[in-house]
Amino acid sequence: MTWRTLTALTLALGACATPPPMAAAPAPDRAAVLRATQRAADQVKRCYRHPKVSRAARLIATTLHVSYAADGTLIGLPEVVGQSGVTDETAVQASLMAEAARLAVIRCQPISLPPELYQRGWDDFELTFRPAGFA
Structure with missing residues (x-):
């Protein structure tokens, strides 16, 4: 199973992490991946601020490609890859x-990623924001 085939969690904000394909290293168990996915999304969703938009616009989901250094800071700026x-x-x-x-x-950098997963490609992944359900 590749990382891209794992189901990402949808949280209250709807921030989801989709990890990149794995290299030849053995895959961690699914529970560890899901915990790490939730952890990454939880960190970022705390920094989300709703823009002043219509109720209909809050249904827009935005997917970003992000890359992180080993210290959890961004490498470059997040790139919008789709809406x-x-x-x-x-x-x-x-x-x-x-x-x-x-x-x-x-705003939420540095992000804290589990070192054992970070070494397997978690420095480069996608986050999807679905703020429609955020209270």
């Missing part, structure tokens, strides 16, 4: 949703 839920009505606000996701990742 879903964008309609004609919300297209103008999509950039605000993307920027809110990017700023959450920037």
